[in-house]
Amino acid sequence: MKRLFGLWVLFFALSCLVVPAASQAAEVAQGKVIAVDAAAKTLTIEEFDTNISHENPYGRPTGITSVYRTEGALVGIPPEPGDVVRIAYETKGSERIAIRVMNVSKQDLRGK
Amino acid sequence: MDWLYLHMPIAGMDIFWPGLVLIGFAVGVIGGFFGMGGAWMVTPGLNILGFPMAFAIGTDIAHIAGKSMVSTMRHSKFGNVDYKLGIVMLVGTMVGIECGAQIVMFLERIGRVGSVVRWVYVVFLALIAFMVFYDYFKAVQKKRAGIVEGEKGTEGITWYKTLHKIRIPPMMHFKAAGFTCSAWLPIMVSFATGVLAGFLGIGGGLLRMPALVYLVGCPTHIAVGTDLFEVMVSGLYGAFTYSLKGRIELVAVFVMLTGAAIGAQIGTVATKYSKGYGIRVAFGCAVVACMVSIILKQYKYNAAAAVIILGAIGIICAYIMAVMFKGAAQELREKKAREQAQASF
Amino acid sequence: MKRWMRRVLGAAGLLPVAAPSLVWAAGGKASQLVVVADTRVIQNAALKYFADLYNTNIWLFAVWAVVLTAVYGCFLGLLMDFIMARTGLDLKSRKIVEH
Numbered sequence: 013m014k015r016l017f018g019l020w021v022l023f024f025a026l027s028c029l030v031v032p033a034a035s036q037a038a039e040v041a042q043g044k045v046i047a048v049d050a051a052a053k054t055l056t057i058e059e060f061d062t063n064i065s066h067e068n069p070y071g072r073p074t075g076i077t078s079v080y081r082t083e084g085a086l087v088g089i090p091p092e093p094g095d096v097v098r099i100a101y102e103t104k105g106s107e108r109i110a111i112r113v114m115n116v117s118k119q120d121l122r123g124k
Numbered sequence: 125m126d127w128l129y130l131h132m133p134i135a136g137m138d139i140f141w142p143g144l145v146l147i148g149f150a151v152g153v154i155g156g157f158f159g160m161g162g163a164w165m166v167t168p169g170l171n172i173l174g175f176p177m178a179f180a181i182g183t184d185i186a187h188i189a190g191k192s193m194v195s196t197m198r199h200s201k202f203g204n205v206d207y208k209l210g211i212v213m214l215v216g217t218m219v220g221i222e223c224g225a226q227i228v229m230f231l232e233r234i235g236r237v238g239s240v241v242r243w244v245y246v247v248f249l250a251l252i253a254f255m256v257f258y259d260y261f262k263a264v265q266k267k268r269a270g271i272v273e274g275e276k277g278t279e280g281i282t283w284y285k286t287l288h289k290i291r292i293p294p295m296m297h298f299k300a301a302g303f304t305c306s307a308w309l310p311i312m313v314s315f316a317t318g319v320l321a322g323f324l325g326i327g328g329g330l331l332r333m334p335a336l337v338y339l340v341g342c343p344t345h346i347a348v349g350t351d352l353f354e355v356m357v358s359g360l361y362g363a364f365t366y367s368l369k370g371r372i373e374l375v376a377v378f379v380m381l382t383g384a385a386i387g388a389q390i391g392t393v394a395t396k397y398s399k400g401y402g403i404r405v406a407f408g409c410a411v412v413a414c415m416v417s418i419i420l421k422q423y424k425y426n427a428a429a430a431v432i433i434l435g436a437i438g439i440i441c442a443y444i445m446a447v448m449f450k451g452a453a454q455e456l457r458e459k460k461a462r463e464q465a466q467a468s469f
Numbered sequence: 470m471k472r473w474m475r476r477v478l479g480a481a482g483l484l485p486v487a488a489p490s491l492v493w494a495a496g497g498k499a500s501q502l503v504v505v506a507d508t509r510v511i512q513n514a515a516l517k518y519f520a521d522l523y524n525t526n527i528w529l530f531a532v533w534a535v536v537l538t539a540v541y542g543c544f545l546g547l548l549m550d551f552i553m554a555r556t557g558l559d560l561k562s563r564k565i566v567e568h
Contacts, residue, residue, distance in 0.1 A: 038525045040508045062509050088503030098505040100524035112524055114505040133520040134506045186538050193542025232502055363538055367531035370504050374519060374534055378541060385545035389553055452558055459557065 038111055041078065042071060042098040045091045053083040055091060055110065057099070070096045070116060078108060085110040089118045132373050135179050141379065143173045143434055148187070148380030150437035152387020155191075157394050157444050158407055163188055163326040164252065165410075165437060166380070168245055168418045172429045175373065177238045178228055181325035182366030183373045183380075188327050189359030190381040191388070192352070205349040206300035209342070210357075212307055213314035213350070217328075217358045220318015225365050227323055241324070242422050248324065249415040256408035263404075284341030301346045310340050314354065322362055327355040387441070394444045397451025403443070410440045 043057035056079050060071030080099055087110075091097050096117040101108045129138035147169040155162030163184055170180035231237035288305045297304040313335045321328035329351050336347035366372050413436030420429035506520035522530040 037521050038508075040505060040524065042507065042509070062507075086503050089500045098507060100505045100508075102525075112503050112505045114503050119502050131510070133508075133511050133516045134504065134523055136504075136507050136510075186534065189535070190538040190542035190545075193539050193546060233500055360535055360539065364531050364535045367534040368527060370523065370527060372534055374537065375516070377534075377538055381538070381541060381545060385549050389549050393553075393558060452556070456557055 038100045038102050040098060040100050041080075041108075042096065042116065043078075044070075044073070045093050045095045045097055046077060047093060048091060053081060055080045055082050055097070055099070055113070057097060060096070080108045080110040080113075082110045082113060085113055087113040089115040091115050130375070130379075132175075132375055134370075135176060135373055137174055139173055139175070139376070140430075143169075143430065144376055144379050145383045146434055146438060146441075147173075148383025149387040150383075150441045151187075151191075151380070152384035152389075153391040153394075153441045153444050154387075154407070154410070154437070155384070156388040156391025157398070157403075158391075159395075162384075164245075164249060164324075164330075165414050165433070167325045168242070168414055168421070169433055169437075170376065171238070171242070172417060172421050172426065172433055175376070177241050178232050178366075178369075178371040179373055181228055181241070181323075182363075182369070182371035183376045184325035185321070185359060185362035185366055186372050186374075186377045187380045187384065188325075188355065189363045190377065191384050192327070192356040192359050205353045206298050206342070206346050207353075208296070209298045209301055209310055209340075209346075210350050210353045212296065213310045213354055214357055216311040216314030217318040217321075217354050218361050220315040220320075221322035221358050221362050222318075222365055223315075224319045224322020224324075225362070225369065227319075229369055229371075239422060242418050245324065245418055246415055249411050249418070252330070253408050253411040253415065256404055256411065260404045260408065283338055287339060288341060301340075301342050301350075303341050305340070313339055317354075318358060321358050322365075325362070328358060329355050390445055390448050393452060394448035397454075398444075398447050403447075406440050406443060410436045413437075 041057065041059055043059040045055060045057050047056040049055075056077055059074050059076045059078060060068075061074050063072050064070070065072075080101055091113065095115055098114040098116050099110050100112045101110045103109075128140055128142065130141035130144070131138050147166060151162035151166055153162075154165075166184040166187065167177075167180045170183055171177050175183065228237055228241070231240050284303075284305075287309055288303065290306055290309065292306045292308050294307045295304060296307045314332070317328040317332040317335065320326070320331060332354060333347055333351050336342040336351060337344055340347075342350065363372065413432055417429040417433040417436075420426075420432065506523045508517055508520045508524065511517045511520055519530065519533065522533065
């Protein structure tokens with residue numbers, strides 16, 4: 013039994029390594045939604061930095077705006093202009109393709 | 125005071141880590157000492173420390189998986205498992221866990237998971253407290269010393285005889301357990317406990333053990349082994365499904381596991397030296413304290429809730445540790461004296 | 470008394486099944502919650518790897534989570550047995566204790 017169990021663990025560990033560590037490191041951005049284009053499936057945000065404080069619980073605005081394609085992304089509570097979102101994305105060429113979109117301000121985990 | 129807070133990379137919050145260590149350790153000590161789950165304090169405890177409810181459940185169930193590996197290592201041969209029964213029940217357990225997890229995710233979507241799970245926990249803990257106090261008073265009445273768990277299955281309850289008469293195919297014979305019944309009976313039992321385990325993030329042994337004995341008709345020793353097997357499977361499957369749903373915090377799992385492994389040693393050793401039933405009352409009080417702190421959390425008295433739950437489990441841990449260290453010191457002293465006496469001959 | 474207790478126990482088992490339907494009756498809008506791990510603020514390389522995996526490949530993350538938990542559990546079990554064997558206490562007479 014012990015050996016069988018060991019084999020299972022080994023098998024799992026191996027399959028973990030074999031499954032190519034294909035996770036191309038995604039980047040994460042957080043910011044305030046400026047525009048949502050449902051037709052083009054894009055999301056424009058003004059990025060925030062990581063300086064979190066009492067006045068700026070989601071970070072301070074940096075003034076940089078960027079556009080994300082949300083087609084095929086896992087999107088939580090639908091973002092609306094003014095919401096703070098966190099986006100995991102990959103850069104393909106000059107486009108930023110969103111993988112997961114979290115509506116930070118609306119789902120505020122702490123309250124759950 | 126920043127160093128007291130550990131950043132949780134996924135849920136993205138800073139958690140008071142000594143609280144995390146204490147919860148893990150307390151689960152080990154209390155679980156090891158009383159021989160019945162300590163997992164009931166983990167989900168509420170994590171929630172009170174600031175984890176969102178779904179994360180608390182996922183993290184709890186993953187930590188059960190790790191902990192059951194520890195105990196599986198200890199009885200590596202699984203002594204008394206009816207594997208056929210175990211595998212049949214596996215179906216029900218896994219489907220049940222998935223249902224429980226889906227209910228949690230559904231409640232999360234509609235934004236009610238926190239309050240619903242908290243209230244279910246309050247009922248659940250009230251039940252445990254009732255059972256503990258009931259056992260205690262019964263024992264006091266009979267003035268009988270000894271361990272309560274040993275009594276299970278000795279009473280003449282034969283509900284399972286009736287249930288065995290239900291002949292819905294497929295009928296199955298379980299050799300090690302020594303009975304024949306419809307496969308649906310163990311499946312339904314394991315399904316119900318699976319739902320509860322997946323929903324509350326517990327091992328489910330508290331419910332599965334008596335169900336195996338009274339409803340399925342397992343001999344007690346087979347029930348213990350098979351339950352252990354189910355706890356491991358349900359923990360592993362629960363960990364998997366909750367990670368897949370993204371509701372697990374691995375850092376917390378590891379911190380708690382480490383605490384639990386150390387605590388479990390202290391708890392199990394302490395059972396050797398503890399006498400009397402008084403400690404059971406302390407356990408019941410800890411359950412009640414946990415219940416009270418959940419209610420406080422529900423009404424947003426977060427600090428008070430944290431103080432009560434951490435204080436209660438801290439005190440009971442300290443007591444068990446005192447029992448263990450005193451007893452162990454005594455044993456080692458006696459051993460040394462014996463050796464010296466032998467050497468002088 | 471004991472029988473009554475078991476009935477209560479059974480009812481508690483039904484509670485998680487009954488609760489959602491009660492909530493459903495109360496109504497509420499359903500929207501899936503998605504969590505994105507904020508890898509911008511994680512310094513530790515291993516934590517960053519897992520947080521990133523969480524964002525990009527949740528299946529692999531889940532496999533890792535189960536494997537690591539299981540392996541770490543086994544490791545702790547062995548380590549504790551090793552340590553306890555060296556304390557000189559008689560542990561053979563202790564009863565089997567689980568959960």
